[in-house]
Amino acid sequence: MDLFDFKDGREGYYGDYGGTFLPEILHSTIEELKRAFRDAREDPSFWQEFVELMQSYSGRPTPITHLANLSKQLGGAQIYVKREDLNHTGSHKINNVMGQGLLVKRMGKSRVIAETGAGQHGYATATMAARFGFHSKIYMGAVDVARQRPNVFWMENMGSEVIAVRDGQQTLKDAINECLRDWVTNMDDTHYVLGTACGPHPFPEMVSWFQSIIGREARDQLMALSGRLPDRVFACVGGGSNAIGLFQGFMDDSDVELVGCEAGGFGPGKGNHAARLAYKDASVGVAQGMKTYFLQNDDGNMLETHSVAAGLDYIGVNPVLVHLWEQERVRFEAVTDEQVTEALKLTMRSEGLIPALESAHGFAQALTEAASMSTKEVVLINMSGRGDKDIFTIADAIGDDHWKQFIRAKANEYGTE
Amino acid sequence: MDLFDFKDGREGYYGDYGGTFLPEILHSTIEELKRAFRDAREDPSFWQEFVELMQSYSGRPTPITHLANLSKQLGGAQIYVKREDLNHTGSHKINNVMGQGLLVKRMGKSRVIAETGAGQHGYATATMAARFGFHSKIYMGAVDVARQRPNVFWMENMGSEVIAVRDGQQTLKDAINECLRDWVTNMDDTHYVLGTACGPHPFPEMVSWFQSIIGREARDQLMALSGRLPDRVFACVGGGSNAIGLFQGFMDDSDVELVGCEAGGFGPGKGNHAARLAYKDASVGVAQGMKTYFLQNDDGNMLETHSVAAGLDYIGVNPVLVHLWEQERVRFEAVTDEQVTEALKLTMRSEGLIPALESAHGFAQALTEAASMSTKEVVLINMSGRGDKDIFTIADAIGDDHWKQFIRAKANEYGTE
Amino acid sequence: MALSNYISEQLAAREGSSRGALLMTHVVCGYPSFEENWQELEIMAAAGVELVELQFPFSEPSADGPLFVKANQQAIQNGVHVDDCFEFMQRVTDIFDFKVVMMGYFNTVFKTGPRDFMQRLKAAGGSAFILPDLPVDEAGELHELAAELDLDPIVLMTPTNSPERLQKLAQAAKGFVYCVARKGVTGSQTEMNAEVADFLSTCRKYTDLPLAVGFGVSQKSDVDFIASHADIAVIGTAALKTWESGGAPALTEFFAQLAA
Amino acid sequence: MALSNYISEQLAAREGSSRGALLMTHVVCGYPSFEENWQELEIMAAAGVELVELQFPFSEPSADGPLFVKANQQAIQNGVHVDDCFEFMQRVTDIFDFKVVMMGYFNTVFKTGPRDFMQRLKAAGGSAFILPDLPVDEAGELHELAAELDLDPIVLMTPTNSPERLQKLAQAAKGFVYCVARKGVTGSQTEMNAEVADFLSTCRKYTDLPLAVGFGVSQKSDVDFIASHADIAVIGTAALKTWESGGAPALTEFFAQLAA
Numbered sequence A, B: 001m002d003l004f005d006f007k008d009g010r011e012g013y014y015g016d017y018g019g020t021f022l023p024e025i026l027h028s029t030i031e032e033l034k035r036a037f038r039d040a041r042e043d044p045s046f047w048q049e050f051v052e053l054m055q056s057y058s059g060r061p062t063p064i065t066h067l068a069n070l071s072k073q074l075g076g077a078q079i080y081v082k083r084e085d086l087n088h089t090g091s092h093k094i095n096n097v098m099g100q101g102l103l104v105k106r107m108g109k110s111r112v113i114a115e116t117g118a119g120q121h122g123y124a125t126a127t128m129a130a131r132f133g134f135h136s137k138i139y140m141g142a143v144d145v146a147r148q149r150p151n152v153f154w155m156e157n158m159g160s161e162v163i164a165v166r167d168g169q170q171t172l173k174d175a176i177n178e179c180l181r182d183w184v185t186n187m188d189d190t191h192y193v194l195g196t197a198c199g200p201h202p203f204p205e206m207v208s209w210f211q212s213i214i215g216r217e218a219r220d221q222l223m224a225l226s227g228r229l230p231d232r233v234f235a236c237v238g239g240g241s242n243a244i245g246l247f248q249g250f251m252d253d254s255d256v257e258l259v260g261c262e263a264g265g266f267g268p269g270k271g272n273h274a275a276r277l278a279y280k281d282a283s284v285g286v287a288q289g290m291k292t293y294f295l296q297n298d299d300g301n302m303l304e305t306h307s308v309a310a311g312l313d314y315i316g317v318n319p320v321l322v323h324l325w326e327q328e329r330v331r332f333e334a335v336t337d338e339q340v341t342e343a344l345k346l347t348m349r350s351e352g353l354i355p356a357l358e359s360a361h362g363f364a365q366a367l368t369e370a371a372s373m374s375t376k377e378v379v380l381i382n383m384s385g386r387g388d389k390d391i392f393t394i395a396d397a398i399g400d401d402h403w404k405q406f407i408r409a410k411a412n413e414y415g416t417e
Numbered sequence C, D: 001m002a003l004s005n006y007i008s009e010q011l012a013a014r015e016g017s018s019r020g021a022l023l024m025t026h027v028v029c030g031y032p033s034f035e036e037n038w039q040e041l042e043i044m045a046a047a048g049v050e051l052v053e054l055q056f057p058f059s060e061p062s063a064d065g066p067l068f069v070k071a072n073q074q075a076i077q078n079g080v081h082v083d084d085c086f087e088f089m090q091r092v093t094d095i096f097d098f099k100v101v102m103m104g105y106f107n108t109v110f111k112t113g114p115r116d117f118m119q120r121l122k123a124a125g126g127s128a129f130i131l132p133d134l135p136v137d138e139a140g141e142l143h144e145l146a147a148e149l150d151l152d153p154i155v156l157m158t159p160t161n162s163p164e165r166l167q168k169l170a171q172a173a174k175g176f177v178y179c180v181a182r183k184g185v186t187g188s189q190t191e192m193n194a195e196v197a198d199f200l201s202t203c204r205k206y207t208d209l210p211l212a213v214g215f216g217v218s219q220k221s222d223v224d225f226i227a228s229h230a231d232i233a234v235i236g237t238a239a240l241k242t243w244e245s246g247g248a249p250a251l252t253e254f255f256a257q258l259a260a
Ligand SMILES: Cc1ncc(COP(=O)(O)O)c(C=O)c1O
Pocket: A091, A092, A093, A117, A118, A119, A120, A121, A195, A196, A197, A236, A237, A238, A239, A240, A241, A242, A243, A310, A311, A312, A356, A358, A359, A384, A385, A386
């Protein structure tokens, strides 16, 4: 199944979803990007260059780890984990970012901008910009700046300017708006490095393509390790890039069940979560460049969202995944904050792995399901990132007192301003 | 040159250095360990198992990255970096720890203890213990606990008990003493996972052996990438494990100059630094199980040490490296805190890499030397770890005001006890 | 009367007057409040503006600059809904002579239901609509619905468009064409120079519809410039800024100066 | 007089008395101060202890428990140097009748220079030395130097040693053998039970030297136990703890009770 073999006149559409909804001023910029991407995609040496860059700079291929302890403890399916956390900068975001970096070079642009929520994508973009020698500006909701300061610190130290966006809910979606505003002003020398498989075409396709490196590797690796295809594959879904990246490896394997895990936050109910498909609180809309499911009210204005994971609380979702969901090719589940924290603790203690809070959504769902599967079955989880970037959030989620004492002591040491 | 082909009656000695200086009560424990290690070393399937574990769990082989930007900017030698930072848990420490974990399993023990300074080794040990299902206790100087709280947080969350050691200078050496005290009490079920190539024989040999995986990979990789052997190889030296690990790959290549980079701290002068060989403030002594160079006074009591890098401020040094230094096979240089901070900033901005403060010692020395070498020459740096674990220390070293504000705000949010 | 006819008539009427271009002004529905909107509109009407955009607030106004972003947000926080905007539009078209153009983002239309939205727009007395995030390539269906109801989709032309693109835009355009004077979002100053003049004469090559010029029009000299190269000067942020800083007297003075 | 002869004599002298074992006590030089050391020694001498260990403070006392660790550290902080320890030893051996055994870590000897250190030890009136971190395998040279000077290297036997190892230890031992009653470091209580008795009789199989028993000896019953299985009871931490909590009166009382 080639997801990107568009019907005539439906370029950029996956079923009813996708498209390019942008101000006219960006039309030529998007056309230029589409051309550059198309050229790159058709040039085998480009993918080759991409893979080599990811090998030498980011440590790809990332391995697959068998969770022998948890598989045994739960007494069900054999659990395997794709280790995107081992990438340089600590998450799968770098795959997309380095790919776009190569494309920027090809287009001859010298400046990049990016939105970031959790900070992982901004961190990755700042890294890419430093490595490629681009100027860079990262837009980040002021609320996210406050909760993800460590990532901001590194972005700044890699030479990026980080702008705290104070509009709207001051989170990811507002940072995207701000990027669009920058882009319509500076498109001549600037590329907008979108961080997930959302936004206007060709971004969902392009980001999916770069992230497909995950699934390509994973299928071969898992076959080699376990001798068979997985029965179920789990990935968390924020914008949907790590999920589509892994799922692509198994698109043609119709017996492999693909499961997207959304942020269930406090549970169902508008404003409590960021589950666009697993709960019933979202509906189709057009915003931020694309047509897809959004958490919005009857006027089409976006709702507040909530998740313990800053990288999952996005209002919209990858249109490719929506299509696959409607086709019943991908199942969607929501995982609550509480389930996430429990799964995280269990994984740390049993396997010595620290999934990012985002990734822990996939773990939580997979562990629950694995327990009632047979020991011959195999599940695969995408560990999209490592959790040590989340120390403040995790410490808060766990309510760690030593940590609080440490922070108080540090603050004392720094004194007042 | 086989460093570990000991002369009769001189087992565990490298020239005049090394040996086994331990309380009699540990004699049989050390003998048991020597036997187990000897057996493992002679069993090719053990190394095979080790390599496979490191591949599937830690992402080995770690790549080599060419620093094209810095090479060009400095106008000298081509600079390559071995990326131990991409290991699971973020440093080379995991190599040694997983290897010892396999050995513990072989010996049938169920509990591990470890000292830690920077926290990286403790973090790696806690991870290993979680993965192997061992009980674990990590001893850490109280001063280090205070400055490396993030690592402590993760150790505890992976199920290790972390003990803040309040004796002596409350740093690494005191944690080692405390481990020895635990070991003389609990040797029946307990293995002491020493974190660097120091301590009584067989630790220097054993740790070197596990860490040799770095050099074995690096030599082949660099040949493939640059088509030639490096002219100079740089590694930071705390206890000396990452350095000996990398250097072993080039031991027989007599044209390859090996450079160990020590913590110059504030510069020469007793108490100002932790340079055992590059400065003239150390002398030969016997402590913590081995005979080697120590920073000590005329009574044989140990001096205070200082370094911006918590992982480098150890009083003693790998006896293998001392021997190689006396043989003029390894050159030793000291790098001051200030040089380290500058090199770190430069590397972040120019290449998007964040070396650990420890590793940044190697970078600083290499960048300085590379600048005056020819563009055809090649230097290799060991990036023993990633710096994002050091955010508090780096923010302090750089004096970042946003960070301080953030910590003050967090402390306010946490309120008083 | 068709919008373009209305514009032609008004343009003819202005022939030889001190203000050679028509004026299109802008309010964000419910910001600061519907009462203040009404006061602004009274001043605009008194100043003789020919067209007014009523912006339906949207939570993601990505083509707007800071002032309008804040206005959109605040209006939503004030509890302004689509229903309120249509009600307000009805009252406005009942009373005032200027033509009303709905302005907003496509999701507001999409979520209401395009047919429903168009019918309500018609019913409320609107003449046209501007949806800056709906490119013509995606607009086919909506434009058909609009045509059925004789509502004009206002198309934007921009300095970055290729000749082929301008042709395509011209084909879709009705009523008038909105020429975006420069890159960027609403709100900051545009220097009305030879580059803008060139751009406008390029637009003119592709369409016979009246040309409106927007983004950063704020002073008499801008309006004069537009009078000699196009037809309609769009006054957006400048008016809101004036209202916010000086209220009714300042806004009255602002329009007096523009039309002087 | 050779140390082992001295011990035989003293043992013979105790035959039939209420305290059947000799006593070896311990002070850390300069902790809390040399003055207090002196007061402690006077009390020990009055109680008739036969042997005293003078510990030379070391910065890395890894075989010691918490109380002695603190003592070592504090002594160094008080400015106690190797020179001071020898000077003190000289004064002690000049005045008191008990025999003095130097106790410490090997680095103190190594750094001073082994020959130099042994000569100074001899000169200061010391009889023997205990270096818990110097295994016999590494001690050859030092033991030769000691033999030249008639100083006895005190060797430790432990419950984890194999028969081969005990044999080797016995070969190196002089003066007496220090039997470590249990695993662990100095300072905590040892239960004097059949296991310890077995261990001591094993040690006895390998050596004819007197046996000292240390690590956690703290009460009269321990001393009695040792009297029936070995020769010398080593009183370490218990005495220091008593001194710290109750000073001279308490320590006097402590020894009275031990010897009762
Ligand atoms: C580690 C990690 N995983 C997952 C996500 C969610 O993004 P996506 O759904 O695009 O993979 C994020 C976003 O920041 C992330 O940081």
